[in-house]
Amino acid sequence: MTGYRPLYPEIEPYESGMLDVGEGHSLYYERVGTPGAKPAVFLHGGPGGAMSPNHRRQWNPELYDVVLFDQRGCGKSLPFAEIVHNDTWRIVADIERLREMCGHEAWQVFGGSWGSTLALAYAETHPERVTELVLRGIFLARRKEAEWLYRFGASEMYPEQWDSFTGHIPEDERGDIVSAYFRRLTSDDEAVRLTAAKEWASWEGSVITLVPDPDLFVDFTDAAKAVPFARICAQFFLDEFYLEDGQLLANIERIRHIPAIIVQGRHDTCTPPVSAWDLKKAWPEAELWMIPDASHMASEPGIVDGLVRATDRFAGKLGPTE
Structure with a gap:
């Protein structure tokens, strides 16, 4: 990989709204790109983070139809900062509700940091609903992490x-x-x-x-x-x-058939590279792109480059060595 790729141009949602997921929670969501194009879902970090306008720009809008949403209690979702009825498996169920709302049979799942934890939990629960995984800043939610x-x-x-x-x-x-x-x-x-x-x-x-x-x-x-x-x-x-220690690695056999690209900053002191390496060892078929001049943030140039190249690859825009 040579020459850093930037994010795609700024883009506004073609649809946005609130999805009632029960238990008093309502999720804010956005859809960007081209309706009917390759489907994808974005899982933000945290737990407790939120999506931002730059998150919309990690996919080619002509080739993708992307759903982004604020997880329970986060961003514009309601109730604000709510911790009741808010856990990993409820969020996994929310992702499925969003897929059903959009009418997608399966989609690309893209998650960074805590979003990578959710992406793995969702994929291991619903492997038939995942076409590819794009993961950044791996957090396996183990006790040592x-x-x-x-x-x-x-x-x-x-x-x-x-x-x-x-x-x-x-x-x-x-x-x-x-x-x-x-x-x-x-x-x-x-x-x-x-x-x-x-x-x-x-x-x-x-x-x-x-x-x-x-x-x-x-x-x-x-x-x-x-x-x-x-x-x-x-x-x-x-x-x-809400996971057993090491659960995501223990269940990796459920998703080894799913194409995956892992983008990890070499100098990440929030989610250290050892977790990405442990994931790669358990899942040899996944590609690990270790970014030598980056830490944890998705906005760092080397990380942006890796994520955009990954989504382009899965859209068929780049070859396997690019």
Whole structure:
């Protein structure tokens, strides 16, 4: 692969709306591209993140018909920042509801970071509904990955940011930093909730880029994004993502026949490359593209290049060696 590919031009949805998925939850969704073209679904990160206009631009709009949506409690979905009736398997069921709503027999599943976890969980549950997988920043939701981010690991790479993050919590509560934050994120005091959310988002925002991006950091810690991100993220970490430890790797035989491209930043300190490598070892048929000058964010040039090339490949625009 030579010469970085940019995102496709800015594009507006040709359809958007709310999908009632029951239990009091309603999902905001968008459709972009060409109706009736190759179907795909985008799964954003988090847990607790949201989609953005740039996410629409990772596919050739003439060749794809893409659904993007905000997961339960996220972005424009309602109720805002809701953690009740919000778990991995309910989101997997939501993806199926969206497929049925669109009338697709099967589709490409594209997910980054937490979205890669969801993509694997969905594909292993509904392998007959997946034509290809495009995965970025692999997170297998194993205990060691959670501990890397919130116990020991990333803390060694970003010690001053870790001290700031843990410093928000009294010393006698730091033995379980996620539980301590969750108590504050679910406090009856709005100010306590907001302060904890911004601290949580600041920590994650510190570890996701190779080169610091002040604008991205400000965006990441904006209250409208930080509150759902922190609340939902903390809940999922506490409940071990509603998966058995190692479950996604253990069930990989269910999807080994599905074509897949994994795009992973070599210097990713949020979801370290070892998880992508473990996935590749368990799934030799998948292609692993290790990006040498990238970290975690989908907006980094090398990651953008890999993702656009992957979707082009699966649309038949590029050959197998391009």
